[in-house]
Amino acid sequence: MKNIKVIAFDADDTLFVNETYFAETEEKFCSLMSDYLSHQGISKELFKIEIDNLKLYGYGIKGYILSMIEAAMKISNNTISIEAIERIIQYGKELTEKPIVLLEGVEETLEALHGKYKLVVATKGDLLDQRRKLHNSGLGKYFHHIEVMSDKQEVDYSDLIKRLEIQPEEFFMIGNSLKSDVLPVLAIGGHAVHIPFHTTWEHEKINHKVEHKNFSSFEKITDVLSQFEN
Numbered sequence: 001m002k003n004i005k006v007i008a009f010d011a012d013d014t015l016f017v018n019e020t021y022f023a024e025t026e027e028k029f030c031s032l033m034s035d036y037l038s039h040q041g042i043s044k045e046l047f048k049i050e051i052d053n054l055k056l057y058g059y060g061i062k063g064y065i066l067s068m069i070e071a072a073m074k075i076s077n078n079t080i081s082i083e084a085i086e087r088i089i090q091y092g093k094e095l096t097e098k099p100i101v102l103l104e105g106v107e108e109t110l111e112a113l114h115g116k117y118k119l120v121v122a123t124k125g126d127l128l129d130q131r132r133k134l135h136n137s138g139l140g141k142y143f144h145h146i147e148v149m150s151d152k153q154e155v156d157y158s159d160l161i162k163r164l165e166i167q168p169e170e171f172f173m174i175g176n177s178l179k180s181d182v183l184p185v186l187a188i189g190g191h192a193v194h195i196p197f198h199t200t201w202e203h204e205k206i207n208h209k210v211e212h213k214n215f216s217s218f219e220k221i222t223d224v225l226s227q228f229e230n
């Protein structure tokens, strides 16, 4: 690991809790719409609209609110009440006010690596919301740079690495999503570590095993430190 210059951390469900809040919101949305469709049917409809809208709105809360509204209109065959739309907007606003809960070992890991490597955050989502979360997390002091990416494909990582003025093999990514934090980084020649979170958004799931010389998976984020000893 002596070649590593930059260690990048995903934010949501790697540094702090996120998916849990989205899952809670989806529960509320399903209850609100339960007169029209089964819970499962509503989830499926919402997911489909969310994915279709990603290319227009990108990741994050604002796009999620618009997708819930669109799903509510579709599910209700355009008979949804203004009161229900108001509730949906409220659910979304509440998401922006959720407490920042750091995951176990995060601060200890950052403390240990800080000063030895350039640490950056590489995350998707709404710019304002991610900045707010980072600020409120108190972790800002550890990071040299916060990159809010519109997507996490190979090209997005290549751009980031160019901006950081390093080579792919000097880049080390840590995240909870194999699909967006691990696979594209390995594909361009970087190193990646997977730290699973107990819940994964449907869109981030992959159904094959990852094996690569530059890849490891650990249960806890502090386990990453073993890679950087000596």
Ligand SMILES: [Mg+2]
Pocket: 010, 011, 012, 013, 014, 175, 176, 177
């Ligand atoms: Mg994540």
